[in-house]
Amino acid sequence: MAEQTKLATFAGGCFWCMVGPFEELEGVLSITSGYTGGDIQNPTYEEVCSNTTGHVEAVQIEYNPAQLSYQELLKTFWRQIDPTDKEGQFNDRGESYKTAIFYHDESQKEEAEKSKEQLDKEGPFNEPIVTPILPAKTFYRAEEYHQDYHKKKRFHYLMYRKGSGREGFIKEYWGE
Template identity: 70%
Template sequence: MALATFAGGCFWCMVGPFAEREGVITVTSGYTGGETENPSYEEVCSNTTGHVEAVQIEYDSEIISYKELLDIFWRQIDPTDPGGQFNDRGESYQTAIFVHNDYQLEVAKESRRDLNAHGPFNAPIVTKILRAKPFYKAEEHHQDYHEKNRFHYLLYKKGSGREDFIKAHWGDGNEK
């Protein structure tokens, strides 16, 4: 089993696209990138801990590759926005790829270069590639929010602008 960690703005919207993929074992919502140990949602959202909302994916690399996970990640975000994602603004909603080893670092850099050169965006990609730091699981009510609170999640995803952005840049059928 291997780990992949991605920050794509609101973690509620990042779980579904990975969760039902063959080879993905678990997708956990949480916080990473900061210095505060075991931060709460409120602390992270205050933009004082250095953490971002993220998902950590445990996967079987014999079934799904890290590159495939990166492709899913890029199709969920606006990688050209340095100030957050869609209606969610601030440091805790910035995008990042947290790599767990040198292989992931090289694949992530290549993926970002390819997206910059051939992707559907007119502005440069600002998503950071960083070494993984401790990952702290978010509170239980945030886990699998897209399933537990389906109606509210769908309203949020549409109302935030994420859904329309994804469709405009990638077409239909590329996200959950």
């Protein structure tokens, strides 16, 4: 990671669905699908999906803060998830599909807390926002077949995104 770049790490349920929206933002340099939050080293997809590792599926974004603010990344994140669901995301249930913001410094922590508060007060949800804001832990890159899945298996990804309920939820709450 170059000096003029920063990292942002978000768990939003299935990581396949989290890459595309961030990829569209100018200033994003790379997005890696992976696992974080747990204590098991080098977990596999199967281990994480067993809900016994403490890890969640997440994306780690390398970005240029001179081109893209952390606030804009937060805004994009909130609009991809159901932040009121503490049991997973859409059809994906269990620990590995829970949402979280993993901050890399105090500034990110403060900005994330402020955006969560604002969403709770002004957002379109009737239930409280339950997405936790946690210190970043070691991030483990997912297996290669998970990287850029939305491009490699486009048809399957689009069917999954729609069938899981995520696409309809985003349209209902954000009109996008």
